[in-house]
Amino acid sequence: MNRATTYRVLPGFGLSLGYTLAYLSLIVLIPLAAVFLKTFSLSFEQFWAAISAPRVVASYKLSFGASLLAAAINTVFGMMLAWALVRYTFPGKRIVDALVDLPFALPTAVAGIALTALYAPNGWLGQILEPLGIKVAFTPLGVLVALIFIGLPFVVRTVQPVLADLETELEEAAASLGAQRWQTFRLVILPILLPALLTGFALAFARAVGEYGSVIFIAGNIPMVSEITPLMIITKLEQYDYTGATAIACVMLLLSFALLLVINGLQAWTQKRGEKGS
Amino acid sequence: MAGLTTALRLPGNPDTRYEASAATREKPWVKRLILGISLSFFALFLLLPLVAVFFEALRKGVDVYLAALTDPDALSAIRLTLLTAAIAVPLNLVFGIAAAWAITKFDFRGKHLLITFIDLPFSVSPVIAGLIYVLVFGAQGWFGPWLLAHDIKIIFAVPGIVLATVFVTFPFVARELIPLMQAQGREEEEAATVLGASGWRTFWNVTLPNIKWGLLYGVILCNARAMGEFGAVSVVSGHIRGLTNTMPLHVEILYNEYNFAAAFAVASLLAMLALVTLVVKTFIEWQAALNASAQSQKGQEE
Numbered sequence: 001m002n003r004a005t006t007y008r009v010l011p012g013f014g015l016s017l018g019y020t021l022a023y024l025s026l027i028v029l030i031p032l033a034a035v036f037l038k039t040f041s042l043s044f045e046q047f048w049a050a051i052s053a054p055r056v057v058a059s060y061k062l063s064f065g066a067s068l069l070a071a072a073i074n075t076v077f078g079m080m081l082a083w084a085l086v087r088y089t090f091p092g093k094r095i096v097d098a099l100v101d102l103p104f105a106l107p108t109a110v111a112g113i114a115l116t117a118l119y120a121p122n123g124w125l126g127q128i129l130e131p132l133g134i135k136v137a138f139t140p141l142g143v144l145v146a147l148i149f150i151g152l153p154f155v156v157r158t159v160q161p162v163l164a165d166l167e168t169e170l171e172e173a174a175a176s177l178g179a180q181r182w183q184t185f186r187l188v189i190l191p192i193l194l195p196a197l198l199t200g201f202a203l204a205f206a207r208a209v210g211e212y213g214s215v216i217f218i219a220g221n222i223p224m225v226s227e228i229t230p231l232m233i234i235t236k237l238e239q240y241d242y243t244g245a246t247a248i249a250c251v252m253l254l255l256s257f258a259l260l261l262v263i264n265g266l267q268a269w270t271q272k273r274g275e276k277g278s
Numbered sequence: 279m280a281g282l283t284t285a286l287r288l289p290g291n292p293d294t295r296y297e298a299s300a301a302t303r304e305k306p307w308v309k310r311l312i313l314g315i316s317l318s319f320f321a322l323f324l325l326l327p328l329v330a331v332f333f334e335a336l337r338k339g340v341d342v343y344l345a346a347l348t349d350p351d352a353l354s355a356i357r358l359t360l361l362t363a364a365i366a367v368p369l370n371l372v373f374g375i376a377a378a379w380a381i382t383k384f385d386f387r388g389k390h391l392l393i394t395f396i397d398l399p400f401s402v403s404p405v406i407a408g409l410i411y412v413l414v415f416g417a418q419g420w421f422g423p424w425l426l427a428h429d430i431k432i433i434f435a436v437p438g439i440v441l442a443t444v445f446v447t448f449p450f451v452a453r454e455l456i457p458l459m460q461a462q463g464r465e466e467e468e469a470a471t472v473l474g475a476s477g478w479r480t481f482w483n484v485t486l487p488n489i490k491w492g493l494l495y496g497v498i499l500c501n502a503r504a505m506g507e508f509g510a511v512s513v514v515s516g517h518i519r520g521l522t523n524t525m526p527l528h529v530e531i532l533y534n535e536y537n538f539a540a541a542f543a544v545a546s547l548l549a550m551l552a553l554v555t556l557v558v559k560t561f562i563e564w565q566a567a568l569n570a571s572a573q574s575q576k577g578q579e580e
Contacts, residue, residue: 008384009468011477016380020392023373027444028398031410034420038413080316087296088313096317098560102324104499105552105559107506109526110545113533114327117334117542124330149323168295168302175301181308184301210403213508213526217533230405230509237409237513242418249406256401263401264394 032253039250042243050247055223056232062140063229067208070147071155075201078155079193085156086163100156103149108213115146116218138220143228146214151204158200162193162270195270202266206259210252282495282566283457328549335546338539346532346540347547354520355528355544358436362511362524363504366443370500371493374451378489379481382459383467393456399448407445408513411438434516439524442510447500454496455489462488491566495559502555506548 039047050056084090085097103111118125119136129136136142166189174184212230219226227235229252236245296302304312336343346352377396381389399407413419415432425432432438466488470480486493508526515522517531525548532541 009471010383010464010480011471012379012481013384016376017384017386020373020377020380023376024392024395027441027448029395031414031445032398032402034410034413035406077316077319080312081320084313084316087302088309089297090313090317094560096320098556099324099328100320101556101559102328102552105502105506105555106328107508107526107529107545107548107552109508109529110331110506110548110552111327113529113541113545114330114334117538118326118330124326145323149327152323168299172299172301181304206401210401210405212403212405212512217530230403233403233405233409234513237412242413242416245409246413249403249409252403252406256403260394260398260401 035246035249035253038243038246042247046243047247047250050244051251055227056229056248058224059227059229059232062143062226063209066140066143066147066228067205070144070151070208071201071205073148074151074155074204075197078152078200078204079159079197081152082156082159082163086160100153103151103153108150108211109217111149111214112146112217115142115149115214119145119218137218138222138226140219140226142218142220143215143226146218147208147211150211150214151208154203154207155197155200158196158203158270159193162196166192192273195266195273199263199266199270202259202263206256206263209255209259281454281457282492282563283454283461331542331545331549334538334542337542342539343543343546346537346543349540351520351523352528352540352544355523355525356547358439358523359505359525361436362440362443363501365440366447366504367497367501369444370447371451371497373448374455374496375493377452378455378459379485381456383464396452397449399445404446404507404509405513407510408442411441411445411514415441433514434518435522438514439511439522442514443504443507446507446510447504450500450503451493451496454492454499458489458492459485491562491569495562495566498555498558498562502552505551 042050081100085093085100116137117123119129119142120126121130121135121137123137126137134141136145170188170192171184174188175181179187210230212228212234215228216231219228219231221227221231229248233245233248233252236242236248303309377392380386381393412433415421415425415438417426417433419433432441466484467480470484471477475483505524506526507524508530511524512527512530515524515527517523517527519531523531525544529541529545529548532538532544
């Protein structure tokens with residue numbers, strides 16, 4: 001037996017760990033394994049045909065492209081918002097700070113119909129954009145808008161604590177050495193924020209790729225144009241094509257696991273930076 | 279998602295310290311620009327959709343609004359949503375406590391892998407969360423024939439909805455408690471145990487008072503997601519009106535029937551739930567920050 005066993009004082013190790021593992025296996029691990037087992041029952045030709053159908057490939061392009069773009073937009077504006085929340089005083093700051101988490105708390109279907117109502121040709125924003133020739137609702141642009149909504153808090157909430165922990169001495173030193181404010185930001189602050197920014201970007205991207213509820217209302221779901229990958233799974237299921245749905249799900253799961261590894265690595269990096277800094 | 283532990287690290291009153299020194303202050307026009315852009319972005323993408331929900335809900339008047347909410351199908355959707363949350367949240371609460379206890383109070387191999395596995399449901403698309411239960415319990419799934427023979431319905435029935443909800447809300451309580459209990463260490467519990475307290479007594483009298491805010495924080499976030507889940511539930515529900523429709527699914531049906539006023543009326547209830555969640559969440563952060571500063575003051579006096 002290892003040393004930890006010898007020094008164990010507190011009770012309940014067997015019970016708590018046993019329950020944790022049993023519940024985790026029953027609810028998460030075994031059902032998730034079903035996707036891979038089902039995929040293995042397909043021949044490679046069947047699997048390849050399901051995941052490389054033109055309509056499915058079009059959905060990958062939209063899901064990945066829109067998710068990347070939304071995460072990039074959120075990284076820029078999320079950093080500015082985090083900056084404003086940490087460094088400035090303005091009326092209603094506490095309300096803004098609390099409402100940043102709205103996408104976590106607001107059911108995705110509600111967000112979806114609200115965004116559609118805003119950006120539909122007769123909606124508040126659609127009315128303004130329509131004469132300019134910009135169509136948002138029921139186009140890939142609508143998908144982007146929904147994914148921006150859903151991803152914003154990830155960036156703000158990963159950057160905000162790092163920014164708040166930042167020692168002001170660093171900036172004072174930079175200023176006393178003659179650095180301009182912009183130089184200080186670019187050469188001193190931005191490198192420190194980088195791990196957090198990348199983590200926020202990756203989290204927002206991971207969430208966006210799998211997002212369903214807020215997107216399907218505003219997307220219009222036109223085949224080859226505005227169908228996202230999660231919708232393709234639903235479409236296959238509605239046609240009782242369980243193998244096709246599972247094959248696409250398998251591809252998405254592998255991507256999610258890869259992203260999870262990247263995010264874990266980034267978070268470890270952020271933490272290491274934080275410890276070194278303080 | 280920033281948890282309570284992260285929120286606590288934000289200093290209480292930092293607002294003015296940056297603007298006091300020339301080294302950490304921007305030129306006024308830069309500050310105005312950053313504030314203008316970031317707050318416009320916030321208003322456009324977060325505030326406006328929220329306002330639109332309530333505006334659209336009340337557009338056709340209070341009578342239409344109330345009629346939509348007291349419709350029998352709406353009421354049964356509300357009941358099912360409450361039932362689902364009432365099962366899923368306690369299940370994940372018990373799991374979260376057990377997992378956090380095992381992970382933070384003991385050392386064992388594979389701990390990091392276990393934490394990653396617990397977080398897994400957050401990185402899985404909700405649609406896949408529904409699909410996996412169809413593969414296990416559906417008519418063509420592993421247990422499909424057996425369930426059919428015994429006349430037990432899980433998919434396209436309430437148990438499937440509960441299972442899918444449990445999956446998507448799985449990590450909420452655990453991931454809130456693990457960093458919190460990690461930070462608090464084991465000394466207090468070890469002292470209680472050495473003094474002769476039983477495991478349960480130690481938990482109730484020592485651990486629980488220390489983690490109550492974190493626990494509540496995890497529970498309200500878990501509850502908000504449980505009541506609002508759409509994708510996963512949509513796959514396993516079968517959309518049977520009055521039977522397997524939760525509130526978000528009812529919103530979808532009404533919306534697809536072009537019954538916008540009713541759809542937004544039900545949606546406004548969910549939006550209110552979200553706002554209440556955010557208010558409680560902010561209150562807990564405030565309470566926990568007060569506790570933390572009171573404790574550090576006590577520590578300084580001693």
